[in-house]
Amino acid sequence: MKLEGYELDSVFAALADPTRRAILTRLKAGEATVTELAEPFQMSQPAISKHLKVLERAGLITRGRDAQRRPCRLRAEPLKAATDWLERYRQDWEVSFRRLDGLLDELK
Amino acid sequence: MKLEGYELDSVFAALADPTRRAILTRLKAGEATVTELAEPFQMSQPAISKHLKVLERAGLITRGRDAQRRPCRLRAEPLKAATDWLERYRQDWEVSFRRLDGLLDELK
DNA sequence: CCTATATAAAACTTTCTGGTTATGAAACTA
DNA sequence: TAGTTTCATAACCAGAAAGTTTTATATAGG
Numbered sequence: 001m002k003l004e005g006y007e008l009d010s011v012f013a014a015l016a017d018p019t020r021r022a023i024l025t026r027l028k029a030g031e032a033t034v035t036e037l038a039e040p041f042q043m044s045q046p047a048i049s050k051h052l053k054v055l056e057r058a059g060l061i062t063r064g065r066d067a068q069r070r071p072c073r074l075r076a077e078p079l080k081a082a083t084d085w086l087e088r089y090r091q092d093w094e095v096s097f098r099r100l101d102g103l104l105d106e107l108k
Numbered sequence: 109m110k111l112e113g114y115e116l117d118s119v120f121a122a123l124a125d126p127t128r129r130a131i132l133t134r135l136k137a138g139e140a141t142v143t144e145l146a147e148p149f150q151m152s153q154p155a156i157s158k159h160l161k162v163l164e165r166a167g168l169i170t171r172g173r174d175a176q177r178r179p180c181r182l183r184a185e186p187l188k189a190a191t192d193w194l195e196r197y198r199q200d201w202e203v204s205f206r207r208l209d210g211l212l213d214e215l216k
Numbered sequence: 217c218c219t220a221t222a223t224a225a226a227a228c229t230t231t232c233t234g235g236t237t238a239t240g241a242a243a244c245t246a
Numbered sequence: 247t248a249g250t251t252t253c254a255t256a257a258c259c260a261g262a263a264a265g266t267t268t269t270a271t272a273t274a275g276g
Contacts, residue, residue, distance in 0.1 A: 077201050096185060
């Protein structure tokens, strides 16, 4: 059917997991190795490696090489596509929030 | 683990499917029945019903009642949560786009 | 050369997803 | 009352996702 940009599928899917969102949040502070990224989670290292692969396929991280380490770096460009898609609905939710505001004002 | 709002999981997951994004786009134009929503797709009606249930659980649609019809209406509020989360990365992608712009300028 | 560290890859299990067909319920229509 | 439309539900299936443990590979450092 292909009605929207193909890459939105993988970007939104990548964002649908809390572990992966946490990894992205962590990477906002700068590069990190796999072990560093895995540390906050009570999950095996291969599991984290899999999450990283999902993020990589979505274009949300790139990986360098530092000896035996494979440092991960955030690549935020695909998030722009996602945000652009969502922006089209800003009016819709703002309208309903305004409606709510009006209601609350009336109650006062 | 629960590091981010629980509802982002279901919202992003709902958005990860092109059929569901198309349905939301359609609903921006106003209410629609299940049959109307199913019409553009070469997919069975139960398949569409399932997609609608996913959207409903994510809070992205609400359903009314008109005789035997169950009209769907867009509910955009959850998209605000998703957008808010993404906004935190705006700086990151804008920086890289600026970097690209600079590069293109140099090439000129 | 040997060992420890960092990561990937393989094999497996369980659960989720997205589709199907078949059936059923509710409400309109003749 | 009988038939049609609209939609949901159930049962099923194939493939993807998310985790596990185990094994392999590359590199650093004594």
